[in-house]
Amino acid sequence: MQFRKPSMFAAGLGIVLFWLPARAAHQSPTPGASETTVNVPPPDVPKPSDSSPDAKDTKKDENNIRVQVNEVIVPVTVTDEKGRFVSDLEKKDFQVFEENKPQTIRYFTRERSQPVVIGFLLDLSTASRIHWKNFQDATIELIQNLLPGDPKYAGYLIDFSQDAEIAVNTTTDPEPMVEKIRKLKPGGGAALYDAIYLGCTTRKLIQGEPIEPRRVMIIIGDGHDNASKHSLNQVIELAQRNLITIYCISTSAFGFTNQSEDNLVRLATETGGRVVYPLGDVYKDTDGYLSHPSDDGNYALTVGTGAYRSAVDGRMYHAVADIAGEVTTQYILRYVSDNQTSKSYRNVKVVVDLGNVHVRARKGYYAVTP
Numbered sequence: 001m002q003f004r005k006p007s008m009f010a011a012g013l014g015i016v017l018f019w020l021p022a023r024a025a026h027q028s029p030t031p032g033a034s035e036t037t038v039n040v041p042p043p044d045v046p047k048p049s050d051s052s053p054d055a056k057d058t059k060k061d062e063n064n065i066r067v068q069v070n071e072v073i074v075p076v077t078v079t080d081e082k083g084r085f086v087s088d089l090e091k092k093d094f095q096v097f098e099e100n101k102p103q104t105i106r107y108f109t110r111e112r113s114q115p116v117v118i119g120f121l122l123d124l125s126t127a128s129r130i131h132w133k134n135f136q137d138a139t140i141e142l143i144q145n146l147l148p149g150d151p152k153y154a155g156y157l158i159d160f161s162q163d164a165e166i167a168v169n170t171t172t173d174p175e176p177m178v179e180k181i182r183k184l185k186p187g188g189g190a191a192l193y194d195a196i197y198l199g200c201t202t203r204k205l206i207q208g209e210p211i212e213p214r215r216v217m218i219i220i221g222d223g224h225d226n227a228s229k230h231s232l233n234q235v236i237e238l239a240q241r242n243l244i245t246i247y248c249i250s251t252s253a254f255g256f257t258n259q260s261e262d263n264l265v266r267l268a269t270e271t272g273g274r275v276v277y278p279l280g281d282v283y284k285d286t287d288g289y290l291s292h293p294s295d296d297g298n299y300a301l302t303v304g305t306g307a308y309r310s311a312v313d314g315r316m317y318h319a320v321a322d323i324a325g326e327v328t329t330q331y332i333l334r335y336v337s338d339n340q341t342s343k344s345y346r347n348v349k350v351v352v353d354l355g356n357v358h359v360r361a362r363k364g365y366y367a368v369t370p
């Protein structure tokens with residue numbers, strides 16, 4: 001597989017993302033894109049999509065697709081104390097508990113060629129204007145590197161300001177999304193939750209979701225929402241029901257109060273993802289960025305200089321590499337629950353008892369609704 005010519009952010013990213021070996025022989029054939037669309041539930045009722053694991057039978061008709069899921073899938077990321085990926089663990093190193101009861105892992109893989117559908121949710125609200133070019137470029141880098149043209153990797157683009165819309169529906173070709181992003185201009189409100197809702201209910205499906213390929217959303221925004229018809233709790237439940245892992249690249253910059261930051265954290269932690277902050281501290285040594293007196297003795301960077309531009313570019317590159325690396329370096333565990341309780345939501349915990357490592361996985365899932 002060949003990547004495109006590396007650009008500013010991607011100069012070193014190709015090393016991180018050269019991760020497409022042949023798939024393991026025991027996996028099912030590569031699924032193809034479906035030409036049908038999931039029926040949209042009423043906007044005030046957060047029903048799961050027809051591709052949700054709540055569907056009991058595998059059916060296909062001219063209106064929708066329903067995918068049977070009789071397993072619980074748990075993508076897992078393991079890092080060491082310095083945040084580096086631990087990618088050489090074996091099945092025996094993992095334990096999975098559901099409602100504190102140990103479960104039998106029936107499927108395990110650490111292959112980096114796992115099929116995935118990635119939703120790119122891009123914030124076009126007025127608040128994103130100040131760093132729009134940075135995050136526009138970062139989103140393009142993510143798309144071009146996570147969607148290399150292989151049919152196992154698909155994605156879709158949703159932009160949101162006062163309203164949310166599917167700008168480019170599910171495809172394995174990155175170019176329509178790249179072209180669309182280059183034409184976008186920020187301005188207006190923020191309908192983040194409606195954007196997540198669209199990604200769960202209205203986009204074109206890939207056959208086999210959410211087991212293979214698995215589902216990921218990447219939000220590029222600050223977490224603020226002032227225009228959605230849906231609530232944070234509703235879309236968290238919807239994402240959990242649809243087995244979606246949410247990652248976030250925060251557009252909040254150092255020195256600005258962001259009361260919505262907790263929204264990103266909740267979306268990520270409840271679904272097994274993470275939040276990265278590329279501009280979280282890049283300006284703490286920057287003279288003139290905030291309205292404080294200039295003192296060259298106290299500040300390492302000056303706005304408008306090459307050092308300032310380099311610092312911003314470096315942080316953006318690492319944010320892209322961190323998210324892309326995590327999406328492609330996960331362990332995939334599957335188990336069939338032996339839980340006989342009537343609880344709808346089941347708590348899940350993954351344990352790796354190997355000392356000072358950090359395990360990140362979804363906190364739970366919704367069982368089949370009677």
